[in-house]
Amino acid sequence: MSTAVLHYAAAAVTDRGRKRPSNEDAFGFSVEHGIYLVCDGMGGAAAGEVASSLAVDEMLRLLSSRAEVDNGASQMPQLAEDAICTTNEAIFSRSQRNYKLNGMGTTLVGLLVEERRVWVLNVGDSRCYRMRNRSLEQITHDHSLVEEQVRLGRMTRSEAIRSPLRNVITRALGTQSRVTPDILELEVEPGDLLLLCSDGLTRELTDPTIESLLGTDLPLETRCGRLVDAAKKAGGHDNITCILVSAGPDKN
Numbered sequence: 031m032s033t034a035v036l037h038y039a040a041a042a043v044t045d046r047g048r049k050r051p052s053n054e055d056a057f058g059f060s061v062e063h064g065i066y067l068v069c070d071g072m073g074g075a076a077a078g079e080v081a082s083s084l085a086v087d088e089m090l091r092l093l094s095s096r097a098e099v100d101n102g103a104s105q106m107p108q109l110a111e112d113a114i115c116t117t118n119e120a121i122f123s124r125s126q127r128n129y130k131l132n133g134m135g136t137t138l139v140g141l142l143v144e145e146r147r148v149w150v151l152n153v154g155d156s157r158c159y160r161m162r163n164r165s166l167e168q169i170t171h172d173h174s175l176v177e178e179q180v181r182l183g184r185m186t187r188s189e190a191i192r193s194p195l196r197n198v199i200t201r202a203l204g205t206q207s208r209v210t211p212d213i214l215e216l217e218v219e220p221g222d223l224l225l226l227c228s229d230g231l232t233r234e235l236t237d238p239t240i241e242s243l244l245g246t247d248l249p250l251e252t253r254c255g256r257l258v259d260a261a262k263k264a265g266g267h268d269n270i271t272c273i274l275v276s277a278g279p280d281k282n
């Protein structure tokens with residue numbers, strides 16, 4: 031196995047879409063600290079924006095200070111879980127203090143990168159995908175009512191896509207005093223491309239369409255832009271956000 035150091039690069043785009051009056055998605059990343067986050071807020075325009083941007087800011091703040099304490103890879107899942115719980119409490123207590131923000135919440139999908147290892151953090155129905163050898167694979171499981179029905183064999187995939195309950199998520203950040211995140215660990219290979227996105231992308235585009243739009247050698251920014259443009263062309267019913275993170279051999 032190659033021991034070459036991986037060189038990460040990232041690009042992100044967010045767009046209001048064509049139907050919504052505001053953008054309740056938020057994103058943030060730091061290549062230097064190996065943190066990448068997409069959040070999709072809910073609870074009505076102002077509240078949704080507050081929840082998603084608060085989540086991104088808190089998570090970036092909490093996780094980027096980790097280098098100073100030198101936790102080591104074995105402690106990363108606990109570190110990530112602690113950051114998510116603290117962020118959850120911050121959003122929840124803010125919504126309790128201000129009645130206009132009652133009930134606000136947000137999804138969270140994120141990556142925490144440490145050399146070749148990546149921890150994928152997930153709450154809600156924003157998604158992480160991995161492109162490897164031009165083949166797209168969904169890494170996260172949606173925390174949604176229809177996904178649970180599909181996994182229990184009570185609903186087919188195509189029924190889930192058409193269901194009037196497809197928007198109902200079963201986990202969110204900030205809506206309750208406690209939250210249970212999914213934290214998965216991946217081993218990154220040179221050439222891997224990771225995509226984080228809100229459901230405004232995945233409701234408009236099928237996985238094969240996303241795969242073909244990503245499967246080019248165009249710059250990351252261009253590929254991000256093409257994903258968002260395609261989702262808008264397909265309807266743009268919701269806010270659309272995506273972050274692409276590529277892992278290449280170190281250029282030095």
Ligand code: CA
Binds near residue numbers: 070228229230268269
């Ligand atoms: Ca959304």
